[in-house]
């Protein structure tokens with residue numbers, strides 16, 4: 069067979085609103101608005117540079133069911149660019165952009181193939197009059213697909229290479245909604261040579277043997293939970309029908325979440341320098357891209373007293389945004405979080421005979437004894453079980469309760485030991 073090359077992407081989430089990002093300055097905001105689009109531009113550039121035979125897009129092209137006209141036009145224009153250079157695109161839709169939602173009546177390029185939602189269908193990729201591969205796919209007719217779509221894939225061609233294109237959740241991946249759940253075994257039994265999946269946002273190769281199965285992840289991160297380099301896969305299929313995968317980074321903006329320990333910081337000046345150094349580190353790791361980062365201050369030390377002053381953290385955050393956010397490329401501190409404690413020797417205080425020792429012992433009981441820990445929730449009953457707040461608040465998780473206990477302990481310790489120095 070003839071060797072060929074294709075590009076596999078998914079979860080573009082075009083026009084993603086980047087929820088939860090407030091107080092962003094205008095320059096950062098406009099970069100963010102453009103980020104998912106520029107990233108897809110790069111994927112299309114990559115197809116052309118690499119002289120790919122086709123592009124696969126495995127669902128969640130648009131971010132929400134209320135897809136914007138802007139997003140649809142940008143997607144269409146890019147597919148036209150590919151079509152004009154003789155590169156076909158194969159598309160399925162996922163839970164974020166099912167077929168039953170509104171879409172503009174646009175003219176799609178000749179070389180764009182969109183799979184329907186009724187049944188699995190297949191389409192050949194033809195090069196020099198010969199099929200080099202068959203693509204099988206199905207789109208989500210509605211958002212909430214809980215059936216196993218993978219089981220409906222059955223290879224029927226006798227071509228040289230078969231690809232399954234699907235938005236689905238493989239295994240019991242609890243970090244993601246179980247849309248179109250299936251197992252690796254279901255995928256293997258279908259007879260495909262390659263599975264082009266979408267849905268899981270961190271890129272991951274589930275199988276590198278036949279069939280090769282992988283998630284390319286979302287090519288542009290959208291929150292501090294979507295960290296690190298993001299991109300798509302370039303797949304080369306050799307004359308023996310063996311695919312090999314190369315991950316290519318295409319993200320426009322890079323996300324970070326970093327901790328800075330105050331343990332060894334003696335002055336506020338040293339604290340500011342440490343935060344700036346962390347920003348510089350992000351800038352280097354972003355390799356020329358703008359970066360957005362969350363910084364959490366941790367540990368115990370003298371600068372905790374300053375951090376506890378009203379307004380200090382906010383002013384420090386503003387200062388770093390001014391100095392780091394104005395550089396090119398910028399580093400934008402999305403949030404500066406203070407999780408520090410006062411510089412006391414906890415172990416020594418625990419073994420003492422005073423009120424602080426009693427207090428620490430009591431907190432430890434709440435931390436370590438399941439019955440005590442559960443009773444924390446009861447103490448919060450006034451807020452969570454009655455009144456209007458109940459309607460607006462999510463039930464606290466065990467992890468929430470632990471975090472609040474840690475924060476309460478730090479706050480009480482500050483107050484109890486403030487007089488000592």
Ligand SMILES: [Mn+2]
Nearest residue numbers: 079128164267
């Ligand atoms: Mn997605």
